[in-house]
Amino acid sequence: MARKPLAAKPGSNGPRLKPDVILDFTVTAADTAAATKAEEGLGLLEFLFARMPDRKRTTVKDYLKHNQVMVNGSVTTAFNRPLAEGDTVSVNTSREFQTFSNPRLKIIYEDEDIIVVNKGYGLLSMGTDKKKDGTAYSLLRDYLKRKDPRNKLFIVHRLDQGTSGLMMFAKTAEAKDTMQHNWNNMVLERKYIAIVNGVLEPEEGIIRSYLAENAAHEVYSTPDPSKGQLAVTSYKTLKKRGPYSMVELSLSTGRKNQIRVHMKEAGHTIVGDRRYGAEASPIHRLALHAQTLRFVHPVTRRDMNFKSELPAGFSKLV
Numbered sequence: 001m002a003r004k005p006l007a008a009k010p011g012s013n014g015p016r017l018k019p020d021v022i023l024d025f026t027v028t029a030a031d032t033a034a035a036t037k038a039e040e041g042l043g044l045l046e047f048l049f050a051r052m053p054d055r056k057r058t059t060v061k062d063y064l065k066h067n068q069v070m071v072n073g074s075v076t077t078a079f080n081r082p083l084a085e086g087d088t089v090s091v092n093t094s095r096e097f098q099t100f101s102n103p104r105l106k107i108i109y110e111d112e113d114i115i116v117v118n119k120g121y122g123l124l125s126m127g128t129d130k131k132k133d134g135t136a137y138s139l140l141r142d143y144l145k146r147k148d149p150r151n152k153l154f155i156v157h158r159l160d161q162g163t164s165g166l167m168m169f170a171k172t173a174e175a176k177d178t179m180q181h182n183w184n185n186m187v188l189e190r191k192y193i194a195i196v197n198g199v200l201e202p203e204e205g206i207i208r209s210y211l212a213e214n215a216a217h218e219v220y221s222t223p224d225p226s227k228g229q230l231a232v233t234s235y236k237t238l239k240k241r242g243p244y245s246m247v248e249l250s251l252s253t254g255r256k257n258q259i260r261v262h263m264k265e266a267g268h269t270i271v272g273d274r275r276y277g278a279e280a281s282p283i284h285r286l287a288l289h290a291q292t293l294r295f296v297h298p299v300t301r302r303d304m305n306f307k308s309e310l311p312a313g314f315s316k317l318v
Helices: 029-037 044-051 057-065 136-147 173-181 258-265 312-317
Strands: 022-026 069-071 088-092 105-110 114-119 164-170 187-197 204-213 219-222 229-241 244-251 288-296 303-307
Touching (some): 029 044, 044 069, 044 088, 105 136, 114 136, 164 173, 187 258, 187 312, 219 258, 244 312
Parallel strands (some): 164 288
Antiparallel strands (some): 022 088, 187 244, 187 288, 229 244
């Protein structure tokens, strides 16, 4: 089935966007049965030949060659890519699909409403007064604008520059507002992995405090609830080796620098966290990674559950 092309924006005098004409096909049991009967797996090119009999075979091959074919949302040029029942194959007959590639930022999931990414350490989530470009936000915004100049991107939450891992962005104001206004209900699980100095006693527990920020933008705990915001962090020690421990941390609240402050005040700073008192890191980075992000989709209400691999340096320490 062909998707409806985007209409021209009313009142726009700029250059016209070439509309995408995208054909979507779903692999059926009949497709896979025919290939099985022929004692071979169902390959992508043969599937396209069968589903697009009105196109020249050379044209179909060109679609594959020029990044105009996606399988389950990922662009592929492999003519013999195996297909299974339920797979979705999309063909853009107008132009190549716009793809995203950056060594410090990987798109994990994208649909019409949200984008989930794996952010590398050292990359700012969004711009500051001193740095506007080269951030996770600007890289994704530029990618979306290449697809369609009318596309927009919205920040939903942030990760510290030194923290790697999973982040979510919204592609519509409605999705952003739904997530932010109902954050505690929409976010079902957020787990981080940290390498800390020493061994926590007890090895599992909950840290509660009120967090405030001083004039130097350093976050600290205060016993006075009128001067800070409640922060709750659950922790569990996973591994111990030598002077370090690997700790899993779950957030009930999402305050600025929450994990870093709570680990410092527990007497076990995160490796490489110089801002909060740690010494230089043997892996040359802050050892904090947002590993799990589970939330209710702001539009479809589906349960979205993502988990990213730990940075290689973490395992070397413990």
